[in-house]
Amino acid sequence: MVELRADAQRNLERVLDAATEVFAASGPDASVDEIAKRAGVGHATVFRRFPTKDDLMFAVIERRVEEMRAIAAEALAAEDPGPAFFDFVHRVAELSMSAPGLHKCVAHCGEKPGAAELEALGAKIVARAQRAGALRKDVKPSQVAPFIRDALTAAPEGEWRRYLEVVLDGLRA
Amino acid sequence: MVELRADAQRNLERVLDAATEVFAASGPDASVDEIAKRAGVGHATVFRRFPTKDDLMFAVIERRVEEMRAIAAEALAAEDPGPAFFDFVHRVAELSMSAPGLHKCVAHCGEKPGAAELEALGAKIVARAQRAGALRKDVKPSQVAPFIRDALTAAPEGEWRRYLEVVLDGLRA
DNA sequence: CGTCAAACGGACTGAGTAGTCCGTTTACGC
DNA sequence: GCGTAAACGGACTACTCAGTCCGTTTGACG
Numbered sequence: 586m587v588e589l590r591a592d593a594q595r596n597l598e599r600v601l602d603a604a605t606e607v608f609a610a611s612g613p614d615a616s617v618d619e620i621a622k623r624a625g626v627g628h629a630t631v632f633r634r635f636p637t638k639d640d641l642m643f644a645v646i647e648r649r650v651e652e653m654r655a656i657a658a659e660a661l662a663a664e665d666p667g668p669a670f671f672d673f674v675h676r677v678a679e680l681s682m683s684a685p686g687l688h689k690c691v692a693h694c695g696e697k698p699g700a701a702e703l704e705a706l707g708a709k710i711v712a713r714a715q716r717a718g719a720l721r722k723d724v725k726p727s728q729v730a731p732f733i734r735d736a737l738t739a740a741p742e743g744e745w746r747r748y749l750e751v752v753l754d755g756l757r758a
Numbered sequence: 759m760v761e762l763r764a765d766a767q768r769n770l771e772r773v774l775d776a777a778t779e780v781f782a783a784s785g786p787d788a789s790v791d792e793i794a795k796r797a798g799v800g801h802a803t804v805f806r807r808f809p810t811k812d813d814l815m816f817a818v819i820e821r822r823v824e825e826m827r828a829i830a831a832e833a834l835a836a837e838d839p840g841p842a843f844f845d846f847v848h849r850v851a852e853l854s855m856s857a858p859g860l861h862k863c864v865a866h867c868g869e870k871p872g873a874a875e876l877e878a879l880g881a882k883i884v885a886r887a888q889r890a891g892a893l894r895k896d897v898k899p900s901q902v903a904p905f906i907r908d909a910l911t912a913a914p915e916g917e918w919r920r921y922l923e924v925v926l927d928g929l930r931a
Numbered sequence: 932c933g934t935c936a937a938a939c940g941g942a943c944t945g946a947g948t949a950g951t952c953c954g955t956t957t958a959c960g961c
Numbered sequence: 962g963c964g965t966a967a968a969c970g971g972a973c974t975a976c977t978c979a980g981t982c983c984g985t986t987t988g989a990c991g
Contacts, residue, residue, distance in 0.1 A: 590988060593938060616978060627940030632980060739912035741904070763958060766968060789948060800970030805950060
């Protein structure tokens with residue numbers, strides 16, 4: 586990726602945006618044609634940047650992970666660890682629950698780009714909030730993320746926000 | 759279904775068995791060809807009994823529901839309501855967790871044949887166990903099934919048995 | 932401008948799959 | 962056995978979709 590002509594760059598972004606929307610809505614079975622159409626390009630253009638559909642899916646996920654990493658960094662930089670933790674969880678939950686199709690995509694391409702780092706950042710945020718006395722200290726920081734994830738995936742359609750509040754209340758000091 | 763020639767009857771059973779296996783393993787994306795091959799018949803034979811793939815999927819689910827209904831009836835007939843409840847839950851959990859692909863099939867064909875009756879039977883079993891003093895009485899019988907289902911679907915790969923025990927312990931009087 | 936490589940996209944290929952057709956085989960009653 | 966309707970299954974159609982090809986367009990740069 587040495588340089589990219591202006592039109593190519595623009596189309597690349599359009600394709601990624603469209604792919605995110607479509608995969609988020611329809612999961613990994615969405616067709617490349619539909620994505621190309623929504624992006625306003627021919628589907629050959631999609632395949633020029635992403636040799637296979639899986640590569641495209643991978644790129645979409647990577648981008649989403651990057652967003653989450655940014656939110657995590659923000660939370661780590663915030664001055665008040667307690668509220669920072671709760672805000673972080675809410676934002677990440679909102680982001681990931683707004684795109685149920687992407688969960689299936691992640692499952693589809695077993696690779697989880699950057700998942701480990703994200704997990705580690707989450708643990709740091711938890712530990713910081715615990716030290717600040719905002720969270721109970723008898724749970725391991727690394728266990729909080731899976732715990733919340735489980736609660737979200739188990740939540741019945743449209744009820745995940747309530748579930749999340751219950752879980753968060755349970756974690757408060 | 760007035761009468762069925764002996765060979766037709768045999769093939770019908772083979773098809774249903776094969777479809778159950780294949781759908782359980784690969785979910786709703788499994789191809790009719792594969793099912794037919796596993797059943798040892800041509801795929802036209804499958805389509806003769808089940809005009810569409812969805813009809814076949816529906817039949818497979820119906821059959822599974824029937825199995826569960828039988829287990830529920832047994833639990834209701836048992837003399838000791840407490841153990842009957844726990845045994846019922848274990849057997850149903852084992853049955854449904856042994857076929858993860860079928861969950862996706864159920865989701866695929868929105869129709870859930872007999873789900874309501876099954877739910878009602880479950881509630882009866884719970885209520886009976888509560889009256890016998892084996893279960894805590896501060897949960898509504900109708901809430902127990904969804905609760906357990908959530909725990910199972912949320913369980914990480916291969917950990918569902920542990921999760922189930924925790925949940926069941928929580929329900930004991 | 933004029934040039935040219937980069938980028939484009941419509942048309943094509945090939946694989947897979949749901950569902951149909953029809954000539955052949957087989958169970959079953961007589 | 963024999964005749965026949967039921968059942969069978971290989972071949973066929975129609976369609977979708979991932980991925981390729983190639984003739985045309987366009988942005989960048991002198």
